[in-house]
Amino acid sequence: MMPRSELSDVTALTRRLVAFDTINPPGRETEAMRYCAGLLESIGFDCHLISHGEGRSSLVAQRGPEGGLVFSGHLDTVPLGRAPWTHPPHEGRIEGDQLYGRGSSDMKGGIAAFLVAAARNASKTGTGVILTAGEETGCDGARWLAEAGRLPKTGALVVGESTDNQPLAGHKGALWLKLTAKGRTAHGATPELGVNAIATLSPTLARLCAYQPETFHPQMGRATCNLGTIRAGINVNSVPDLCELTVDLRSVEGISHAELTAEIAARCDAGIGIETLLDLASVWTDPENPWFAAAARSARGITGRQDSLSCATYFTDASILKPALGDPPVMILGPGGMDQPHGTDEYVRLSRLAEAVEIYAALIASAG
Numbered sequence: 001m002m003p004r005s006e007l008s009d010v011t012a013l014t015r016r017l018v019a020f021d022t023i024n025p026p027g028r029e030t031e032a033m034r035y036c037a038g039l040l041e042s043i044g045f046d047c048h049l050i051s052h053g054e055g056r057s058s059l060v061a062q063r064g065p066e067g068g069l070v071f072s073g074h075l076d077t078v079p080l081g082r083a084p085w086t087h088p089p090h091e092g093r094i095e096g097d098q099l100y101g102r103g104s105s106d107m108k109g110g111i112a113a114f115l116v117a118a119a120r121n122a123s124k125t126g127t128g129v130i131l132t133a134g135e136e137t138g139c140d141g142a143r144w145l146a147e148a149g150r151l152p153k154t155g156a157l158v159v160g161e162s163t164d165n166q167p168l169a170g171h172k173g174a175l176w177l178k179l180t181a182k183g184r185t186a187h188g189a190t191p192e193l194g195v196n197a198i199a200t201l202s203p204t205l206a207r208l209c210a211y212q213p214e215t216f217h218p219q220m221g222r223a224t225c226n227l228g229t230i231r232a233g234i235n236v237n238s239v240p241d242l243c244e245l246t247v248d249l250r251s252v253e254g255i256s257h258a259e260l261t262a263e264i265a266a267r268c269d270a271g272i273g274i275e276t277l278l279d280l281a282s283v284w285t286d287p288e289n290p291w292f293a294a295a296a297r298s299a300r301g302i303t304g305r306q307d308s309l310s311c312a313t314y315f316t317d318a319s320i321l322k323p324a325l326g327d328p329p330v331m332i333l334g335p336g337g338m339d340q341p342h343g344t345d346e347y348v349r350l351s352r353l354a355e356a357v358e359i360y361a362a363l364i365a366s367a368g
Helices: 010-019 030-041 104-120 140-148 197-209 257-265 290-303 318-324 350-366
Strands: 046-053 056-063 069-074 098-100 127-132 156-159 173-182 224-232 242-251 273-280 330-332 347-349
Touching: 010 030, 010 098, 010 104, 010 350, 030 046, 030 056, 030 104, 030 127, 046 140, 056 140, 069 104, 069 350, 098 104, 098 350, 104 127, 104 347, 104 350, 127 140, 140 318, 156 290, 156 318, 173 197, 173 257, 197 224, 197 242, 242 257, 257 273, 290 330, 290 350, 318 330, 347 350
Parallel strands: 069 127, 069 156, 156 330
Antiparallel strands: 046 056, 056 127, 098 347, 173 242, 173 273, 224 242
């Protein structure tokens, strides 16, 4: 079976994927998923589109027996933001070594690279591809696939997120909490008749402003805490009866999310409610794992770079996929720049795209 022509040029394929408007919300990934399924079927993959609702779907594709190397990526992108773009966000305009567009780095360039690499190794069986919807809003598509039991057996997982083609062994986890203090409303001219929810939350807020987790991992770094938003009141001349604070905790190996939640709760006054908004575990593979070590040597041999970074601060679908796939070793490696995701005038370097194809092709070729 001859591969479709789109699979011969990683730059052209990245531009084609960028042209799909998959901004999430609302997502609308299905059209792009069908396009990728057509490409994969042309090179011998058995493809299954899994619907998550109108316009939303993920894709699971396998060529040959399960249990080998699997590539993963998400097709949804974040909104454009309020700042004006100087390059059309869905045109894939090229200037010099840079291809501009929303999702070019995060992470349609990575997806294009591993699809082209799979086409280059069209006779190699035992390769899988998982493309997800809804990653940007909390790995929704990966969770839906895991809950539906639609994932293949896996020997190793490569997540094509933005790493400048550095082989990363993991990423921090994300635990988002919402703290709520309740009061009683009254006229702002008679505050003694009400209970001010801002004042109720203030002692807790002061403690959390001084809090950072103590857990440190020698390669992943330190667990962190950030106070993200605070909302209270409906107008200036009323006593607010509700105050909400959101907390962004990033975890590393060595501390569980239950322990982090307990540390937050210990700093909250009685009556403060705690709700979990997002719970995505950290991901870590021992860099001395035989598959990971060999794959990292291969990648560095192609790039010629000996990078010291080993952990991403952002989360990926691997939080859901790694345990759902049977805990395979995971490498996070993709052509996008680590400073590009979610930014205005996002771009990916053409040289990194070409480099990623070589890396992915080498990993496919060497897979058992």
